[in-house]
Amino acid sequence: xxxxxxxAHSALILSAAIVVTGCSARKVVYGHADLLIYREIDSxxxxxxxxxxxxxxRLRSMLAWHAREELPRYAQVMGELGARAVDADGLTRADxxxxxxxVEEARVRLVDRILPRAxxxxxTVKPEQIEDVESxxxxxxxxxxxxxxxxxxxxxxxxxEQVTGNFTPWIxxxxxxxxxxxxxxxxxxxxxxxxxxxxxxSQQKAFVAMLRQxxxxxxxxxxxxxALRSLVPDTNPLQARYRDLVLQVAAVATSEQxxxxxxxxxxxxxxxxxxxxxxxxxxxxxDGKATTLGRLPHSPGGVTRGH
Numbered sequence: 001x002x003x004x005x006x007x008a009h010s011a012l013i014l015s016a017a018i019v020v021t022g023c024s025a026r027k028v029v030y031g032h033a034d035l036l037i038y039r040e041i042d043s044x045x046x047x048x049x050x051x052x053x054x055x056x057x058r059l060r061s062m063l064a065w066h067a068r069e070e071l072p073r074y075a076q077v078m079g080e081l082g083a084r085a086v087d088a089d090g091l092t093r094a095d096x097x098x099x100x101x102x103v104e105e106a107r108v109r110l111v112d113r114i115l116p117r118a119x120x121x122x123x124t125v126k127p128e129q130i131e132d133v134e135s136x137x138x139x140x141x142x143x144x145x146x147x148x149x150x151x152x153x154x155x156x157x158x159x160x161e162q163v164t165g166n167f168t169p170w171i172x173x174x175x176x177x178x179x180x181x182x183x184x185x186x187x188x189x190x191x192x193x194x195x196x197x198x199x200x201x202s203q204q205k206a207f208v209a210m211l212r213q214x215x216x217x218x219x220x221x222x223x224x225x226x227a228l229r230s231l232v233p234d235t236n237p238l239q240a241r242y243r244d245l246v247l248q249v250a251a252v253a254t255s256e257q258x259x260x261x262x263x264x265x266x267x268x269x270x271x272x273x274x275x276x277x278x279x280x281x282x283x284x285x286x287d288g289k290a291t292t293l294g295r296l297p298h299s300p301g302g303v304t305r306g307h
Contacts, residue, residue, distance in 0.1 A: 058117040067279035075272035082265030091250045171257040181248040192238040
């Protein structure tokens with residue numbers, strides 16, 4: 001259910017303001033989160049004019065809540081994680097598990113906030129929109145299938161580059177020893193990656209079937225929850241392996257990498273606090289009126305293609 005997951009996770013991804021961007025860029029991204037998330041939803045479902053108004057109102061309300069209540073929590077987490085790294089002269093398993101728990105708590109809060117609105121929206125999806133979802137799923141699946149078709153070093157090289165990219169925004173370039181840990185992780189986790197892809201294909205089929213059969217709200221909620229799997233290592237084998245990789249990389253971190261990590265923690269904390277001050281007083285009523293978040297287009301020339 002990759003297209004659905006992309007749309008459902010957009011708020012979480014954008015609320016973190018995209019870790020690979022620079023400081024000022026991620027603040028700009030958050031300020032236009034409503035437009036960017038809307039475009040992601042529209043690219044998946046090709047929303048019609050009536051759906052557009054529904055999505056806009058719910059996005060504004062959700063993002064106002066997020067700025068008011070979630071950003072201070074994120075700032076606190078960044079501050080404490082930085083303090084933990086300083087106190088222990090590096091991250092321990094207890095620190096990483098603590099961070100995973102905080103992320104999972106944030107994910108649950110966000111899902112609980114979004115899910116009722118997503119369930120309601122899916123009840124309005126039309127047959128032609130289901131065809132759009134299937135088409136986009138097929139495109140996304142084709143790319144992933146090509147990656148898994150790679151063998152030996154070719155696969156390891158490509159996947160290792162992707163995994164390395166998750167570390168560099170936080171600690172900079174990896175050492176040779178750390179790169180070796182990444183490659184070992186890629187080889188060992190391939191079966192789990194393939195299982196995840198197979199599960200995604202199965203969820204996509206279940207999702208499309210649910211839409212075609214016009215099932216009720218309980219079935220729509222079950223299908224959505226199945227796509228939003230927990231990231232906690234104790235219940236997610238792939239995340240358990242990734243946590244071990246984080247600990248391996250952290251254990252041999254250079255002094256420069258440690259300083260880079262602490263600077264990033266401080267920077268993110270400051271950004272979340274600034275964003276909260278700037279956007280945390282936006283109204284939460286579903287009136288589509290004044291909000292300090294980025295404006296969604298209302299003119300016929302906007303991103304929606306009217307049906």
